[in-house]
Ligand code: SF4
């Protein structure tokens with residue numbers, strides 16, 4: 001399923017989406033995230049699953065525009081470290 005973490009305000013929509021079906025639980029996104037806002041946990045949306053998937057930690061969900069800001073490439077041919085690290089392409093950002 002698509003798990004969305006973030007918020008919207010007058011300036012835009014700021015969501016990180018994790019496709020938990022695509023995710024293979026490798027943990028690379030959490031490893032490369034400089035401020036460590038991603039954490040692997042038991043799938044919060046599927047209590048029967050033993051698979052671990054990343055989420056954005058609660059304390060960061062209302063400020064990811066700012067926390068992720070330093071990762072946002074000026075050069076649009078480049079991408080954020082979490083997205084770059086994810087081989088199955090399970091992570092997207094809305095902005
Ligand atoms: S953009 Fe940077 S700070 Fe935001 S989740 Fe990805 S690696 Fe972490």
Ligand code: SF4
Nearest residue numbers: 023024026027029086
């Ligand atoms: S890098 Fe991708 S596949 Fe690996 S844990 Fe993160 S979201 Fe899942």
